[in-house]
Amino acid sequence: MSFNRSFLLVARREITQRVRERSFLVSGAVTLLIVVAVAILPALLGGDGPETYKVGVAGPEQRAVAAAADAAGGDLDARIEPRRVRDRAQAERLVRDGDLDAALLEGRVVISDEQLPDTLDSALQVGQRQVSTGATLRRQGLSESATRQVLDPPPLRTETLSGEEDEDQKRFIALATGVLLYMQLLTYGLWVATGVVEEKSSRVVEILLSTLSPRALMAGKIVGLGLLGMGQLLLVVAVGVGLALATGSLDANVDDVGPALLVLLWFPLGYALYASMYAAAAALVSRQEDLQSATTPLTIVIVASFFVSFSALEDPGGTLAQVASLVPFSAPLVMPGRMALGDAAPVEVAVAVLLIVATTILLVRVGARVYAGAILRTGKPVKLLEALRTSE
């Protein structure tokens, strides 16, 4: 059977079998829930979304104040919805019953049940100031357009010395990419490993290898699970970014959203590297019980890289972060964070990608040889060098 056909059959089986397993569906749902929570939490907690207040207005002057307050309230995240009230008695009743948050009355009075929220208070004060200033200026004979200019001067432009405008948002995205890549690399790497051992411990591998080559089997398994991982990531990123934009947790700004898409570049790079090593390590053992000791070194490298990626968030320009973002084993977890923070020079990114691709090509070859040399050896765990020698 040709390599391509058998490779495709193996990859298809990996995907169709995995998506039917309850463990896959549950873990996928949990990941998605976490992402949904992370995406909408800032909006829920944050006061990032505007609050709408119902404010009673007793007459045209108060209605004008409310409108001006609403316009001014945009910066304060306070929207104001005016409601007509007949007189003070009705206004008091509605405010007390909670139907209104506040009411503007004749004689420059605002009533509320308890103390006014700060943002509403500020908005109403600004509105009041604008309306009365506007009235005064008009009485002095200033034209309508000049009056508006005076009332609404261009705001101050803010500039930071480091050139960064929204460090918090970048840091949040950098952290989220790191966590997502870490979970995904670890999960799918282990799935490759348990899949290899499942074939070995159930001995089905002997039938498989009578019609296809060890390399087709290994490649099909890695690529099949990788496509599944990529699909899951696409879904997670689409849902996460979509929700974050919809709820206002993220600003719809290419500079800020772009880094969230970095996971889609770095997952395949990191996965190809780690999955080939996980497959080779798993081929050395015959039982699920022995799998953990065979894969622990790899897992340690991933976990350590994850911790380095944390410290890189604090000091993205530091030596540790710079080195770790170039070393192929830690680059998939450290480089996306530095890129998201805007700290990685394009040449650094290019070098990191080149290094990881070159290392992966080498490791895929070595891994395939180990795999081919060990896959049919059952019983005691096979030594790495022995497996390499067998397949020569």
Next chain:
Amino acid sequence: MLAIEGLTRRFGDVVALDDLGFEVPRGQLHGFVGPNGAGKTTTMRIVLGVLGPDSGSVTWDGRPVTPGSRTGFGYMPEERGLYPKMRVGDQLAYMAELHGLERGPAREAAYDWIERLGLSDRADTRVEELSLGNQQRVQLGAALVHGPDLLVLDEPFSGLDPGGVDVLAEVLAERARDGAAVVFSSHQLELVERLCDAVSIINDGRLVASGEVAQLRARRGGTRLEVEVEGAPDSWWEAVPGVGDWTTDGDTVVLTLEPGADDQQVLAAAAAAGRVRRFGYTRPALAEIFREAVAA
């Protein structure tokens, strides 16, 4: 025809196969017997390409076996193996596809075999949830689902109940009738004798006998005489020239004749000793041929 020639394979210092060769024509049911560790499984693994030989060749219909021709082979390894979490139908369809069938025909073939093996109500069950007997049936299905021209089965009868043995024997005979070459190993020599057209016996990696069971028998069958003489002394044969070992059971004695011995002299001696009730050559069982071949 499957032709194995000069197969040699070492594992470290151990010689597992030493210049082994035999042939299995299409339409033949071929028994492959030998003591544990004789090299049966190694031979089968080499035929299926799971293992490489150090030297020697395997050809199918006169051409060296390639991964392409192997898709037409069916294999049941000694260590049974299926995906434990895969459903029976999916599993067999996947095996059929791995052996070159397209997706649609693969599913059809899978469900045909599921029905033939009496597993229709188990098609959507995961293999790990089946009884051992049913798992064995699925295993057989995995070897047969793509309609192979060559079947190589390592101990297919072990672990089967008598009903299962009959089903399997019938399926194998049918495949051979349809023109497939079928070779299987077994320790159940009566079964091999009953089913097989030919056998190969190996010991310590070397072929010690191969051919049709009748030929093997004829090759050494003439050397044993079974004689029953009523009321004769236990030693009437001792003076006859050319008589070697003997065993007695009541009035019956089985004599081993050395080459060149004259059976008519034995008959005369027997008649002189008493009433001859029975006189004839024994038909040695395969088990006996096997024992001698392996001991030689």
